[in-house]
Amino acid sequence: MIAIASDHGGFTLKQEIIQHLKSKGIDCIDLGCNSLESTDYPEYAKQVAKKILSKEATKGILICGTGIGISITANKIKGIRCALCHDLFSAKATREHNDANILAMGGRIIGPGLAIEIVNEFLDTEFSNDPRHIRRISQIEEMD
Ligand code: RB5
Numbered sequence: 001m002i003a004i005a006s007d008h009g010g011f012t013l014k015q016e017i018i019q020h021l022k023s024k025g026i027d028c029i030d031l032g033c034n035s036l037e038s039t040d041y042p043e044y045a046k047q048v049a050k051k052i053l054s055k056e057a058t059k060g061i062l063i064c065g066t067g068i069g070i071s072i073t074a075n076k077i078k079g080i081r082c083a084l085c086h087d088l089f090s091a092k093a094t095r096e097h098n099d100a101n102i103l104a105m106g107g108r109i110i111g112p113g114l115a116i117e118i119v120n121e122f123l124d125t126e127f128s129n130d131p132r133h134i135r136r137i138s139q140i141e142e143m144d
Pocket of ligand 1: 064
């Protein structure tokens, strides 16, 4: 199960990504927002994080205008490793190296074509389980 949410700046891209996930038969839960009306991104970051921490979702996707505010917020939550990615290399590397559990993107930064490729890369890439990366993630967790 993938948990997905956005503010108004990411709403249009969120809808495109939900359609894409559905077309691939991937279950997702849409935690809002539900329109282009102005809203505050921190609440959406919290909602997606909650689903991951409760294990109702395996991964999350968060979108705001830039992806910055929503990723900053998500990374304040213990147990969340949210990666802001606008390229394929980062999406793959953050799964392999950081075991990121949330992908953030900016709906005002990238178009749906690239965003969908990034989502695919993020969801299809496994954590490397390399001891170096496990050690570094533990060091991050010590700061939680
Ligand atoms: C909303 O206007 C915008 O500030 C928000 O979507 C995001 O880009 C913040 O980082």
